[in-house]
Amino acid sequence: MRPRVLISDQLSAAAAQIFSMRGVDVDFQPTLGKHPEKLAAAIGGYDGLAIRSATKVTAEILGAAKRLKVIGRAGIGVDNVDVPAATARGVIVMNTPFGNSVTTAEHAIALMFALAREIPAADASTQAGKWEKNRFMGVEISGKTLGVIGCGNIGTNVATRALGLKMRVIVYDPFLSGERAATLGVEKVELDELLARADFVTLHTPLTAQTRNILSRENLAKTKKGVRVINCARGGLVDEEALRKALDDGHVAGAALDVFATEPATENPLFGRPNVVCTPHLGASTTEAQEMVALQVAEQMSDYLTRGAVTNAVNFPSISAEEAPRLRPYVELAEKLGLLVGQIASAGVDKISLVYEGGVAELKTKAITASALSGLLKPILQDVNPVCAAAIAKDRGVVVEEITREAEGDYESLMRLRAVTSQGEIGVAGTVFHDGKPRIVRVGDIAVEAEFTPSMIVVSNEDRPGFIGRFAGLLGDAKINIATFALGRDSPGGSAMAIVAVDGDVPEEALAAIRRLNGVKRAAALRF
Numbered sequence: 001m002r003p004r005v006l007i008s009d010q011l012s013a014a015a016a017q018i019f020s021m022r023g024v025d026v027d028f029q030p031t032l033g034k035h036p037e038k039l040a041a042a043i044g045g046y047d048g049l050a051i052r053s054a055t056k057v058t059a060e061i062l063g064a065a066k067r068l069k070v071i072g073r074a075g076i077g078v079d080n081v082d083v084p085a086a087t088a089r090g091v092i093v094m095n096t097p098f099g100n101s102v103t104t105a106e107h108a109i110a111l112m113f114a115l116a117r118e119i120p121a122a123d124a125s126t127q128a129g130k131w132e133k134n135r136f137m138g139v140e141i142s143g144k145t146l147g148v149i150g151c152g153n154i155g156t157n158v159a160t161r162a163l164g165l166k167m168r169v170i171v172y173d174p175f176l177s178g179e180r181a182a183t184l185g186v187e188k189v190e191l192d193e194l195l196a197r198a199d200f201v202t203l204h205t206p207l208t209a210q211t212r213n214i215l216s217r218e219n220l221a222k223t224k225k226g227v228r229v230i231n232c233a234r235g236g237l238v239d240e241e242a243l244r245k246a247l248d249d250g251h252v253a254g255a256a257l258d259v260f261a262t263e264p265a266t267e268n269p270l271f272g273r274p275n276v277v278c279t280p281h282l283g284a285s286t287t288e289a290q291e292m293v294a295l296q297v298a299e300q301m302s303d304y305l306t307r308g309a310v311t312n313a314v315n316f317p318s319i320s321a322e323e324a325p326r327l328r329p330y331v332e333l334a335e336k337l338g339l340l341v342g343q344i345a346s347a348g349v350d351k352i353s354l355v356y357e358g359g360v361a362e363l364k365t366k367a368i369t370a371s372a373l374s375g376l377l378k379p380i381l382q383d384v385n386p387v388c389a390a391a392i393a394k395d396r397g398v399v400v401e402e403i404t405r406e407a408e409g410d411y412e413s414l415m416r417l418r419a420v421t422s423q424g425e426i427g428v429a430g431t432v433f434h435d436g437k438p439r440i441v442r443v444g445d446i447a448v449e450a451e452f453t454p455s456m457i458v459v460s461n462e463d464r465p466g467f468i469g470r471f472a473g474l475l476g477d478a479k480i481n482i483a484t485f486a487l488g489r490d491s492p493g494g495s496a497m498a499i500v501a502v503d504g505d506v507p508e509e510a511l512a513a514i515r516r517l518n519g520v521k522r523a524a525a526l527r528f
């Protein structure tokens with residue numbers, strides 16, 4: 001069945017075309033995102049949801065999204081998506097981190113000029129027939145200091161353009177290296193210094209717990225008198241009431257805002273002030289940027305839904321379309337090894353260690369580890385998949401260790417999984433042969449090679465003559481048909497292991513009878 005995607009925001013028509021061309025059915029309902037109840041009612045029928053900023057993907061919406069596998073944000077900010085709730089439901093959240101950054105930077109520069117020369121007010125006055133030539137007296141931008149808060153993709157584009165306008169650029173970004181600042185030709189400073197020195201302050205950080213209210217009342221008070229503030233990032237970065245007051249006091253000379261604490265902003269404390277310029281979240285709204293983000297998000301979402309490739313996900317490691325087929329058998333192996341350990345473990349797992357040897361170590365092991373964790377947790381949790389497994393394991397305090405190294409033994413690629421529980425340790429290992437099928441190659445200290453099949457019995461016993469006959473006889477009496485039988489032992493007369501693939505379920509009484517057999521140490525019936 002072809003995957004189905006819902007576009008619930010105003011995306012360029014390019015998106016729907018790409019989805020269709022790439023084998024994905026698409027419903028274009030550009031206003032649905034503005035109606036949460038309608039969206040909640042519809043979302044259950046879709047594998048993917050493509051959005052901009054108008055659709056709020058809340059935990060309630062996600063609760064109704066039983067089939068959803070991916071949310072694609074045609075743009076940058078994913079603060080309108082409850083990412084932890086999406087992750088917990090195993091839904092990938094991806095964005096297009098570069099597609100609209102130049103366009104948004106240009107909007108910030110445009111707003112800076114609009115403020116400096118009061119263009120919107122001058123325009124309104126002129127078109128009203130007033131010709132108020134003496135009312136509007138601007139300031140030059142050349143030679144002024146621009147303070148950039150957040151120097152990522154957009155901040156950098158703003159900074160380099162401002163340098164071209166002959167401004168002095170100072171930036172505050174704790175994650176920007178000194179070398180990068182020097183290469184860009186900007187001066188890296190602390191926030192207080194930026195506030196004290198800048199003639200224009202422009203915001204370009206995401207909205208996070210650290211950046212929320214970064215232009216608070218206190219910080220606005222630290223700015224230079226006559227400062228002009230530009231916000232093309234997110235509304236919550238500025239205390240709007242405090243900014244209004246600072247404008248009224250004449251401390252702040254002007255403010256240009258593309259984003260607001262509450263959107264759509266039909267009312268706002270800053271509306272109606274003479275030195276305020278507002279646009280309705282237009283930062284990304286150019287034909288070029290909208291074409292680019294729509295195209296990109298549709299490509300990324302289609303690649304995930306049809307080929308398992310993960311690009312620009314904020315909650316999962318990237319996997320290219322070329323890597324996905326090479327990764328797939330190891331992802332399957334990891335899930336099966338995890339399931340094996342999860343079903344054998346008699347106590348909660350405190351720590352899990354994954355060792356990747358040889359060829360597999362060259363692949364995206366994080367994605368393989370995520371699958372192993374998912375398999376491990378499946379016997380105790382219902383809705384777990386590789387996207388949410390790492391977060392669940394972390395919540396439960398499971399320590400996850402990942403080691404990659406060169407091949408040491410007979411296998412070109414080997415994956416070892418060791419789980420530490422309060423009852424002891426369980427170690428298993430597996431590989432993928434050239435046929436692409438995952439196989440168990442070791443359980444504990446015993447080398448034993450078996451393919452995974454839907455129903456299996458694993459027995460560890462003392463290596464004594466006659467055991468296999470008694471065991472096989474018991475299965476026959478219980479009408480359990482043996483499909484394959486794999487054996488291994490650590491030493492003659494030591495510990496032995498049998499991994500038996502059987503047809504159908506293993507009744508509890510049959511398992512109890514196996515456990516009562518002479519020499520049996522442990523026996524488990526497993527489903528894969």
Ligand SMILES: NC(=O)C1=CN([C@@H]2O[C@H](COP(=O)(O)OP(=O)(O)OC[C@H]3O[C@@H](n4cnc5c(N)ncnc54)[C@H](O)[C@@H]3O)[C@@H](O)[C@H]2O)C=CC1
Pocket residue numbers: 075076077078097100101104149150151152153154155172173174175176204205206207208210211232233234258259281282283284285
């Ligand atoms: N108005 C609009 O239509 C648009 C708004 N945006 C918004 O612009 C913002 C920035 O986007 P990008 O530059 O693409 O993101 P980015 O991730 O490339 O850059 C963000 C920068 O902020 C810095 N940062 C993070 N925490 C910080 C803190 N506490 N203090 C100072 N700096 C901090 C990071 O180190 C990073 O360099 C986002 O909020 C995004 O949603 C993006 C596109 C369009």
Ligand SMILES: O=C(O)C(=O)COP(=O)(O)O
Pocket residue numbers: 052053054074075076077078100281282283284285
């Ligand atoms: O990309 C972003 O973060 C934006 O804020 C753009 O929002 P929009 O797609 O125009 O609703």
